[in-house]
Amino acid sequence: MIDRRATLAILILATAAACGGGWLQRRMQTPSSPPVAASTPAQSSLQIGDPADDLVLPDLQGTPQRLSQWRGRPVLLNFWATWCAPCRKEMPALSTAQSEHPNVRIIGVALDQPQTVRDFLKHTPVDYPILIGIDADPEPTLRFGDTVGALPFSVLIGPNGRIERTQLGPLNANELGTWLQGSK
Amino acid sequence: MRSILPRSPFFHLLRILLLAASLWPVCGVAQDAASGNGQLLQATQAFALSARIASPGLLRLHWDIAPHYYLYRDRIQVQSKDAAMHLGELSLPDGLKEHDPYLGNVEIYHGSLDARVPYSGSAADLRIAVTFQGCHEVDPKICYPPVTQVLSVPLAGSQTGAIILPDSDIARRGGTRGFPPQLAAESSLSSSGPESTVASPVHSVLSDLPLALVLAFVGGLILNLMPCVLPVLAIKAIGLLESAESSARTQTHALAYTAGVLASFLTLGLCILGLRSAGHALGWGTQLQQPLVVAVLACVLFVVGLNLSGIVRLGLGIGSTGSALMMRPGLAGDFFTGVLAVVIASPCTAPFMGTALAYAFVAPGVAALPVFLMLGLGLALPFLLIGFIPRLARWLPRPGRWMETLKQLLAFPMYLSAVWLVWVLANQRGVDAAGLVLIAMVLIAMALWWFERSRPGHGSTMLRGLAIIPLLLALAPIASIARLPAAGAAAHSQTVAIPYDPARLAQLRARHVPVFVNMSADWCVTCKANEYAVLDTNAFRELLRRTRTVYMQGDWTHEDPAISAFLKDYDSPGVPLYVLFPSDGSPGRKLPTVLTAGFLQRSLTAAAK
Numbered sequence: 196m197i198d199r200r201a202t203l204a205i206l207i208l209a210t211a212a213a214c215g216g217g218w219l220q221r222r223m224q225t226p227s228s229p230p231v232a233a234s235t236p237a238q239s240s241l242q243i244g245d246p247a248d249d250l251v252l253p254d255l256q257g258t259p260q261r262l263s264q265w266r267g268r269p270v271l272l273n274f275w276a277t278w279c280a281p282c283r284k285e286m287p288a289l290s291t292a293q294s295e296h297p298n299v300r301i302i303g304v305a306l307d308q309p310q311t312v313r314d315f316l317k318h319t320p321v322d323y324p325i326l327i328g329i330d331a332d333p334e335p336t337l338r339f340g341d342t343v344g345a346l347p348f349s350v351l352i353g354p355n356g357r358i359e360r361t362q363l364g365p366l367n368a369n370e371l372g373t374w375l376q377g378s379k
Numbered sequence: 380m381r382s383i384l385p386r387s388p389f390f391h392l393l394r395i396l397l398l399a400a401s402l403w404p405v406c407g408v409a410q411d412a413a414s415g416n417g418q419l420l421q422a423t424q425a426f427a428l429s430a431r432i433a434s435p436g437l438l439r440l441h442w443d444i445a446p447h448y449y450l451y452r453d454r455i456q457v458q459s460k461d462a463a464m465h466l467g468e469l470s471l472p473d474g475l476k477e478h479d480p481y482l483g484n485v486e487i488y489h490g491s492l493d494a495r496v497p498y499s500g501s502a503a504d505l506r507i508a509v510t511f512q513g514c515h516e517v518d519p520k521i522c523y524p525p526v527t528q529v530l531s532v533p534l535a536g537s538q539t540g541a542i543i544l545p546d547s548d549i550a551r552r553g554g555t556r557g558f559p560p561q562l563a564a565e566s567s568l569s570s571s572g573p574e575s576t577v578a579s580p581v582h583s584v585l586s587d588l589p590l591a592l593v594l595a596f597v598g599g600l601i602l603n604l605m606p607c608v609l610p611v612l613a614i615k616a617i618g619l620l621e622s623a624e625s626s627a628r629t630q631t632h633a634l635a636y637t638a639g640v641l642a643s644f645l646t647l648g649l650c651i652l653g654l655r656s657a658g659h660a661l662g663w664g665t666q667l668q669q670p671l672v673v674a675v676l677a678c679v680l681f682v683v684g685l686n687l688s689g690i691v692r693l694g695l696g697i698g699s700t701g702s703a704l705m706m707r708p709g710l711a712g713d714f715f716t717g718v719l720a721v722v723i724a725s726p727c728t729a730p731f732m733g734t735a736l737a738y739a740f741v742a743p744g745v746a747a748l749p750v751f752l753m754l755g756l757g758l759a760l761p762f763l764l765i766g767f768i769p770r771l772a773r774w775l776p777r778p779g780r781w782m783e784t785l786k787q788l789l790a791f792p793m794y795l796s797a798v799w800l801v802w803v804l805a806n807q808r809g810v811d812a813a814g815l816v817l818i819a820m821v822l823i824a825m826a827l828w829w830f831e832r833s834r835p836g837h838g839s840t841m842l843r844g845l846a847i848i849p850l851l852l853a854l855a856p857i858a859s860i861a862r863l864p865a866a867g868a869a870a871h872s873q874t875v876a877i878p879y880d881p882a883r884l885a886q887l888r889a890r891h892v893p894v895f896v897n898m899s900a901d902w903c904v905t906c907k908a909n910e911y912a913v914l915d916t917n918a919f920r921e922l923l924r925r926t927r928t929v930y931m932q933g934d935w936t937h938e939d940p941a942i943s944a945f946l947k948d949y950d951s952p953g954v955p956l957y958v959l960f961p962s963d964g965s966p967g968r969k970l971p972t973v974l975t976a977g978f979l980q981r982s983l984t985a986a987a988k
Contacts, residue, residue: 242877243929244887278454278512279522283481306524318481343419345521355890360924363419364519373925 639717
């Protein structure tokens with residue numbers, strides 16, 4: 196009888212000691228690694244097949260442009276910036292693709308300051324409209340699923356306004372062809 | 380229990396300690412899992428920034444740049460966040476020169492980068508905002524927006540190794556994307572909200588060596604009770620009792636053990652100092668970030684556990700393994716018990732130890748070593764006491780049958796520690812790694828079984844040598860753990876598969892989009908084989924892209940009514956189930972359970988027409 200009670204007491208004591216120790220350990224432990232910051236805001240990303248947000252972004256003159264004005268034909272959104280070398284490299288192919296597929300609307304969304312973009316376009320003109328996406332909230336790239344925030348990032352939106360494809364990284368001429376071929 | 384274990388206060392205490400030790404992992408602290416985000420790293424992971432004071436008046440910034448990533452030299456800027464502190468000009472080494480058609484000549488850095496900034500002024504710490512920008516240079520070739528990180532580098536106390544404290548990892552998104560960087564730095568400051576709370580650990584770091592030594596000593600003492608260390612020590616103590624040698628011999632044993640512990644801690648301290656001076660941020664337990672170390676430790680604990688359970692009796696022949704050395708009689712045996720105690724203590728952190736170690740990590744070189752030695756002294760103390768105060772040894776219970784029981788009992792904390800390490804590994808490298816390390820354990824157990832079975836008298840020495848085969852085989856799964864990607868790092872950089880959703884499937888079919896549905900589960904070997912051979916390949920992704928097929932995946936690892944209903948619709952008793960919905964809207968076609976690339980190519984191409 197005595198032994199049983201002793202066992203119970205031991206069990207309770209041991210549990211308390213372990214939990215106390217664990218708590219102490221946690222308290223005393225100085226974080227050995229810096230606290231990891233929340234990686235991406237808990238914002239839901241759209242997926243393939245979802246209707247795209249009806250973005251309203253200013254063009255180079257500052258006039259707001261609504262994405263839904265191009266509803267009815269495929270829209271290729273290309274997010275870029277002047278500090279992004281692979282983006283700049285991709286732009287001539289986008290210009291070519293725009294002239295080869297006049298039914299598709301290619302739109303470059305610059306995540307950059309308007310003046311920087313205007314200076315760049317003077318130097319390297321493109322055959323498709325450019326909008327400024329730097330001040331958009333929520334961030335359009337994140338909404339479309341670019342969780343690392345890197346560029347270039349492209350989104351193909353079908354004539355019905357739904358997301359058909361996304362790609363992080365430049366599209367080569369072949370890929371552009373495949374992307375735009377079916378979007379009639 | 381009563382009949383085997385004598386009833387004495389000592390045993391009540393021992394039972395309390397044992398139970399506490401085995402419960403520790405349950406009530407203790409969970410280890411954060413490393414998390415990845417797709418194939419591409421987050422900018423702050425790709426360019427890991429750290430800072431320390433190189434010498435009074437000179438700040439050193441260090442970037443660890445992941446392979447295939449690079450930083451732009453002229454995109455790096457440093458600003459003081461404190462009006463009382465002034466920064467001089469940033470000095471950067473020469474980078475690799477490249478020509479950019481728009482920007483002209485640029486310089487970039489690969490691998491790592493060290494920059495120096497002189498500073499002046501007086502404050503407790505140096506608060507700076509560092510802005511940098513870089514890219515990924517292989518496919519997918521992408522660039523990250525400029526990143527601004529605010530760091531707080533303490534100046535008080537030591538002037539050499541300073542603690543690194545990025546107190547905000549911010550400003551990747553939002554208004555900081557473009558230029559000018561001044562704007563970026565400002566917005567980062569405003570978004571770094573609860574800064575004071577994060578910064579507080581810096582100030583809680585001790586500046587007091589004696590106190591750190593005391594804490595280290597107490598921490599080391601408590602380390603004896605950690606679930607992984609206790610069994611080894613108990614066994615050694617039993618051995619000491621059993622041998623019932625003269626007190627002079629007992630003292631030599633105790634001293635040899637202490638030497639082993641101190642030597643290991645000294646080595647550890649020197650390694651940490653060396654790495655720290657190379658600019659790496661380290662903490663106790665950093666070694667556990669290496670999956671390979673975790674896997675090997677788990678196997679070591681498992682073997683020690685088997686040894687304690689009496690399933691194998693190592694130490695009677697092989698001289699190469701640590702536990703064999705531990706069991707070896709004589710001073711070398713004692714020394715290596717000390718080493719082993721430190722090795723298996725490394726996953727554990729005892730209370731009070733954290734504070735002492737935090738001091739050691741920021742203390743100027745020489746002061747860190749006494750802290751490590753004190754830790755070692757604390758760990759070795761019980762043995763020293765038993766060795767040098769014979770009266771204490773007399774308090775210990777008499778040797779007897781209970782010792783065998785205790786030994787076998789102590790195997791269980793070992794197994795629990797091994798389980799904990801497997802769990803850590805699963806967090807680091809996913810469930811595959813946990814599977815691999817378990818396979819390695821089984822192979823090791825097989826080797827030990829054969830070794831034990833073919834002891835002299837039962838078989839020839841040559842037959843006994845066959846034990847080496849499963850042992851070598853066990854190396855293969857452990858080696859492949861090192862090659863596994865970090866957990867969560869999916870093999871594709873773009874949205875390929877979307878989760879199964881009946882409504883979305885109906886929508887897509889109504890729009891005449893071809894859909895390939897894959898129903899699988901983690902426990903389904905055929906599914907995994909198909910994924911490995913066909914579905915997780917670039918060729919398949921390319922095929923999806925070309926045929927504009929939407930890839931839908933259902934995970935039946937856990938019960939899911941929607942998926943069960945789908946399986947029933949296609950008369951499938953379970954997974955895998957592959958169904959292809961052609962673009963012409965005709966009914967879905969069930970594909971065979973074993974897929975080949977050629978068959979999928981033909982089917983998907985036909986379905987897309």
